[in-house]
Amino acid sequence: MKEKKQEMFEKMQERKTEVKKVRKIVAIIAVIFVLVIGIIGLIGYNYVSSALKPVDPDATKTIAVEVPIGSSLSSIAALLEEKGIIKDARVFKYYAKFNNESQFQAGNYDLTQAMTLDELIESLKTGKVYREPVFTMTIPEGFTLEQIGNVIEKKTSYTQKEFMDLVTSDEFVQQMMTNYPDLVTEAVLADTIRYDLEGYLYPATYSYFEENPSLESIVEEMVAAMNNVVKNYTDVLAEKQMTVHELLTFASLLEEEATAQTDRETIASVFYNRIDEGMPLQTDPTVLYALGSHKDRVLYEDLEVADPYNTYKNKGLPPGPIAGAGKTSIEATLNPSSTDYFYFLADKEGVNHFSKTYDEHLQKVEKYLRKAE
Template sequence: MLDENKKQEMFNKMKERKGEVKTVRKIVGIIALVALLIIAIVGLAGYSYVTSALKPTDPESNEKVEVEIPMGSGITLISTILEDKGIVKNAQIFKYYTKFKNESEFQAGSYALTKSMTLDEIIESLKTGRVYREPVFTMTVPEGLTLEQVADIVQKNTSHKAEDFMKKVTDAAYVEQLITEYPDLLSEAILKENIRHPLEGYLYPATYPFFEEDPSIEEIIDTMLTAMNTIVSEYTPVLEERETSVHELLTFASLLEEEATAQTDRETIASVFYNRIEIDMPLQTDPTVLYALGSHKDRVLYEDLEVDNPYNTYQNVGLPPGPIAGAGKTSIEAALNPSQTDYLYFLADKEGINHFAKTYDEHLSNIEKYLR
């Protein structure tokens, strides 16, 4: 009788365990099902959101929205502007869409876009440069010009005299005001005693559209500073990592702009300058002598190299006090991404082709070969 009771007790315990196992399995199954439902809902919501963001923000709207794309804007800034204006639903998705479609080369300008436009239509508009209003005139400022040369271009295209433009860009109070307005671009470095012109090298060289017949000098300066600010802001993380100032970057880039005779030479010339700076060897670049002299000459004479001026890199080690001209984006990027070489010398032959050398003897050989 006792054995029967034990058997019954064991049987009852086994039933209880089986019941517990079934209950646990049910709970696990329910949790797994809920998790799958959550994943499905999140995935569906994400898919729905992305799909929605790829569609026009308001398919029924034909209202024109004026959108300004500043000179030198990258896709990140353009995407943010479009989202802020309500032309696209999500800046990140528009950015990724353009990258997926391998679209680039968007043009600066003032656009009339609508919220009913598809992403492809928006991209096409930004690529073709169909502007909202035709500019009254455009003003082209080439790379490598000094402020005084920029002043001459302003005089040719507007009613402003070159001397009035120069008076404005060298006005201490005005420059102080600009430093406050453009804190990421301009610093007190441009006001140092040995700087010839505070804004030298800071007005970005480009072709600018103007939508009024006679813009003020301040508007012209602001337009060009804004363009440079946009360009330089792309490299802020690199400058911070290398502990390099914007002033040093634009100074270095201006030397490349004046020395390079071909786009591919800039990185190599940059390596020469960096190699010389590394060993405290004067840069000895002729454009700084011409800037120190304040005049253009087809040929720099030996006596010119003796001029006592802080911009003369034959007499002073390191970079000059500030930029000597307006550098374009190619030179700015070359200043940040020089070639890795052992070159210390270079010269341009009669056709403007640069030849590089590691030693002074090699350099003398190049002089004999290409210049005599």
């Protein structure tokens, strides 16, 4: 009898021990579960909090975003995430829904990574960029580096000399070659080139969201803009066996020859025809660039200047661009008209007249220029 009681007692003790172990394990599992939930919640909270903030509060570069007609909130959110304007499309979508914002307008926007979600929503609602830049700066097509320096001097605290010192420094040129290897190549280092980065700063209107952006950032944004334009023509350049340097050089000639009513594709055909025939291009803007001065009229004595850029004295393209070309001139270079013209002139009204022969050209010179004097 005593033995049975002892056996029952021992079994009860074993059960109590097992129950304690089970409870201990359950408690540990519960603690781990709570910790995991807490960690996940903390990570989620931090992630959402981060996604509600601007991607880069100090960003100044604008990013072009096109919102198509009929875009849904989900597609707009996905587009903004793809462009790097926001961190998470889902957070933006739910934030907009929480604030009862969903009626956004289609259109083209220049947005920045420094914009808050509220600023983005306001921009998309009104159809215009809500975040106003501190200042804008327009670089016209056909401007040389020296002329760009003048614009920068007027719009910023930097002088033209500081600008020219930067764009002609070996260190900065090498940095641009490193950052944009498909655009700025070894071709810019030729001894005959006056300024390495001439023609490599894209003419456009730039917006700045801080009062004093660094000079380096201002210039690099212009180089980056040219890189973004030129990279669209990589396949065409390969097909034509033309380098980027040749493209920008040729396009700069069109830009400088252009008038308000000019036909750039036809002018391009004239240049190509002359190159194919081994004729010098004989374009006056290269003479002015060689002289380093701006004149309303090129004199016969100017045509004799001994300089690599003088296309009256040297056949083919000049050593490098003579100005910054816009997209229209770049595309005209790659898609010239098919003509038999070898000569052209612009009359007093800026209308171009093309000729197949030199005699025909002389007749038009007499008719449109000399008789008009």
